[in-house]
Amino acid sequence: MSTAVPDAQPASAQQVGEVGEVEAPPSGGAGQAAQPHRARPAGTLSVVRALLRKELLVELRTLESVPGMSLFAVTTFVVFHFALNRNSVDGDLAAGILWVTLLFAAMLGVNRLFVADADQGGFDGFLLAPVDRSAMLFAKATALLAYLVVLELVAVPAFGLLLLSPPLGHALPELIGVLALADIGIAAIGTLVAALAVRTRARDLLGPLLALPLLVPIVIGGARASSPLLALGHATGPSGRWLLTLGLYDLVFGLIAYALFDFLLED
Amino acid sequence: MYGKGLRALGISTIVVMAVALGLVFFWVPLEADQGFLQKIFYVHVPLAIVSLCGFVAGGIFAIQHLRTREQKWDFRSYVAIHMSLIFGVATLITGSIWAKGSWGHWWEWDEPTLVSFLIVFLLYATYQPLRFAIEDPERQSRYASVFAVTAGAFVPLNFIAVRASTQFLHPRVLGATSNLPWQMSLTFVISLVGMTLLFTTLCKYELTVKHTRAQLRALRRLAERRAGARTSATPPSRGRSAAPSLHATAMTAHPPSTHPERSR
Numbered sequence: 001m002s003t004a005v006p007d008a009q010p011a012s013a014q015q016v017g018e019v020g021e022v023e024a025p026p027s028g029g030a031g032q033a034a035q036p037h038r039a040r041p042a043g044t045l046s047v048v049r050a051l052l053r054k055e056l057l058v059e060l061r062t063l064e065s066v067p068g069m070s071l072f073a074v075t076t077f078v079v080f081h082f083a084l085n086r087n088s089v090d091g092d093l094a095a096g097i098l099w100v101t102l103l104f105a106a107m108l109g110v111n112r113l114f115v116a117d118a119d120q121g122g123f124d125g126f127l128l129a130p131v132d133r134s135a136m137l138f139a140k141a142t143a144l145l146a147y148l149v150v151l152e153l154v155a156v157p158a159f160g161l162l163l164l165s166p167p168l169g170h171a172l173p174e175l176i177g178v179l180a181l182a183d184i185g186i187a188a189i190g191t192l193v194a195a196l197a198v199r200t201r202a203r204d205l206l207g208p209l210l211a212l213p214l215l216v217p218i219v220i221g222g223a224r225a226s227s228p229l230l231a232l233g234h235a236t237g238p239s240g241r242w243l244l245t246l247g248l249y250d251l252v253f254g255l256i257a258y259a260l261f262d263f264l265l266e267d
Numbered sequence: 268m269y270g271k272g273l274r275a276l277g278i279s280t281i282v283v284m285a286v287a288l289g290l291v292f293f294w295v296p297l298e299a300d301q302g303f304l305q306k307i308f309y310v311h312v313p314l315a316i317v318s319l320c321g322f323v324a325g326g327i328f329a330i331q332h333l334r335t336r337e338q339k340w341d342f343r344s345y346v347a348i349h350m351s352l353i354f355g356v357a358t359l360i361t362g363s364i365w366a367k368g369s370w371g372h373w374w375e376w377d378e379p380t381l382v383s384f385l386i387v388f389l390l391y392a393t394y395q396p397l398r399f400a401i402e403d404p405e406r407q408s409r410y411a412s413v414f415a416v417t418a419g420a421f422v423p424l425n426f427i428a429v430r431a432s433t434q435f436l437h438p439r440v441l442g443a444t445s446n447l448p449w450q451m452s453l454t455f456v457i458s459l460v461g462m463t464l465l466f467t468t469l470c471k472y473e474l475t476v477k478h479t480r481a482q483l484r485a486l487r488r489l490a491e492r493r494a495g496a497r498t499s500a501t502p503p504s505r506g507r508s509a510a511p512s513l514h515a516t517a518m519t520a521h522p523p524s525t526h527p528e529r530s531r
Contacts, residue, residue, distance in 0.1 A: 192417065196410055200400035206393060210414070213390035214421060217428035224432060245428055256420055260413045263333055267406060 044138075047131045051139030056146065058116065065109045066150050073105040073155035077162045088165035095227035098159055099219050102148075102179075103186075103212075105155065109147045110190035111207045113140055114198040127265060137191060137261040145187040152179055164230060171229035178229070181246040182222040185253060189214050192257040195264045214253075221246040269474040280468045283461040287454065295454040304368040309454055311361035313462035314354050315384060319422055321351030321466060322391060326419020329412035341408035341511050344415050346473045348394055349510075350466060355388045383429035390418050398509035408511050477510060 059065060080097050081087070089097060117123050126136055156175070160168030168175075190211060197207040225242035291309045298305035325348040332340035362384070366375045376382060397414055401407040447455070 192413075196397070196413060199406070200397065200410075201402075202396065202400045206397055206400060209393045210390070210397070213386050213425075214417070216386050217425055220428050220432045241431065245431060249424065249428070252420070252424060256417055260333075260416055263409055263413050266409065267403075 044132045044135050047129075047135040048138045048142070051126075051135060052142050055139060055143035059143070059147070065112050066147050069105040069108050069147065069151045070154040072108055073101050073151060074158045074162075076101045076104065077155075077159055081163060086163075089163050090165045091231040092223075092227045094159075094164055094230040095223045097163065098156070098226065098230070099223045101159075102152065102155060102182075103215060103219060105151055106148055106186050106190060107208045107211060109144060109151070110194045110211055111197075111204055113144060113191065113194040115203075118198045123265065133262045133265050134258060136265065137195075137257060140194075141187045141191040141257070144190050145183055148183045148186060152183070166230065166232050171226075175226055175229050178222055178225045178243065178246070181243060181250060182218050185218045185246060185250040186215060188250065188254045188257045189218075192253075192261060192264075195261060217249050218246065221249065269471060269478050273468070273471055273475060276464065276468045276471060280461065280464040283457065283464055287458040287461040290454045290457060295450050296448065298451075301369055304365065307361055307365045307368075309458040310462075311358060311365055312455070313459040314361060315358040315380070316459060317462045317466045318351045318354035318358055319384075319387070320463075321347045321354065321470075322387065322422050323419050325351065325415045326422075329415035329419070332408065332412045333416070338408065338511065341412060342474065342477070344412060345398075345511050346470050346477070348391060348415060350470050350473065352388070352391055352394070354466065355384070355391070358384060359388060379430040379432070380426070383426045386425055386429065387418075387422055390421060394418070395509045398511075404512045411511075481512075 077097070080101070084093075114123075117126070126133075156179070157168070193207060193211040193214065197203045197210060200206055221242045225239065225246070228239075287309070291306050295306070295309075297303060325344045328340050328344035328347060332338075332344060359381075362381050363373045366378065366381070367373045374381075394411065394414060398407055398411050401410055
């Protein structure tokens with residue numbers, strides 16, 4: 001292996017960085033062993049990009065999370081119609097239904113977020129690569145954020161069509177802002193909790209149990225901010241107080257997840 | 268190791284708690300609105316404060332554990348959270364009794380402190396299942412510490428968020444502590460000190476018991492090995508407790524003897 005052509009090494013290292021997995025050919029491993037003093041073969045940003053690309057590719061090819069989440073949300077609206085025995089909702093009730101549905105649909109995605117990595121050696125591969133471990137947090141959180149955006153692209157219009165009595169169009173610009181702020185928080189907390197729960201025996205149970213109390217402030221902020229938007233008169237916009245609450249919560253839990261995520265990836 | 272000062276602490280706890288309860292029942296004047304019922308305030312509020320401080324302390328110990336990797340910090344974090352959960356159950360029960368007595372309902376959603384306490388309690392109720400669901404002791408304490416830090420930071424944030432969401436419909440006894448008559452303030456402070464002492468004593472007691480038991484188990488295993496009982500080489504069963512396993516802590520008391528024994 002020591003006869004490896006020197007100018008083949010950068011190419012193989014780059015390949016490792018791009019694929020983001022260390023299911024690399026043996027030549028790649030030898031190439032790195034030959035240069036043990038290289039501190040950083042790849043910047044964090046490119047690692048994040050590679051990991052994110054892998055995440056989205058896997059999701060596109062398997063379609064494991066997003067279609068299930070969207071279908072779940074639409075089905076839940078139907079269930080709410082029958083459970084409440086109402087043809088249309090507005091105001092507080094509409095905001096509550098929307099947020100409960102989005103939250104539980106997000107739980108499905110959170111539960112599946114790390115399952116492939118835990119079961120099929122993705123963690124081991126990632127840990128063998130000499131890269132910043134926070135990269136995985138950023139990549140997974142961004143992937144979860146993307147799933148949530150796709151989920152809402154399906155669920156919010158379906159909600160407007162099936163249950164909401166005031167027209168959705170008026171509320172849409174402000175609602176998008178509220179949803180975006182809440183999504184960031186759900187992505188940060190969801191990623192941390194998913195990583196915490198995935199390598200336990202009862203991961204399907206522990207994920208939602210841990211995540212739901214942590215997400216209560218987001219539900220408070222999201223539901224309070226969107227209930228005037230979904231009211232019949234649509235008199236006022238969302239109160240800035242709730243947007244501020246959501247933003248601060250996102251910031252704090254983003255920092256907490258960043259500080260603690262490394263400890264979950266040590267073995 | 269943990270048992271030092273336990274007796275003095277226990278005696279002072281009993282004295283202060285007795286004084287506090289004596290003041291509550293026989294000395295402090297009745298409140299004008301709620302009468303005798305208001306006396307539960309001297310038990311309920313200290314319980315809640317001590318329990319929340321215990322949760323936050325568990326988070327701080329967990330930070331220490333993640334920084335130093337010493338198992339004793341995880342042990343302390345576990346005991347603090349465990350005891351806070353017990354105090355939390357007591358808080359919820361006394362809070363419900365108070366709500367039933369003063370508002371006629373067992374539960375009051377307009378009381379932000381009670382609601383946020385319930386959310387915090389529900390979050391911490393997953394602490395033991397989380398520990399129990401992880402086999403590897405090292406990973407168990409690491410993950411539990413990550414949880415404890417996250418949840419410890421969540422405690423104040425959650426209180427802010429829930430308080431902001433609630434209209435203040437009801438008279439707030441805790442918020443009005445500053446204009447209480449001095450007898451009530453004094454009794455409240457003594458109750459709080461007593462409850463803090465009780466929490467500390469119980470934590471110290473649990474630490475002592477668990478540590479002693481782990482040491483005893485380690486010594487017994489050592490004795491069995493010395494006696495040449497090769498059949499007892501089975502690993503110790505974890506039992507039904509989610510407490511951190513303290514084999515390593517106990518072993519450090521006899522570092523030279525453990526390694527040759529283990530390699531046999």
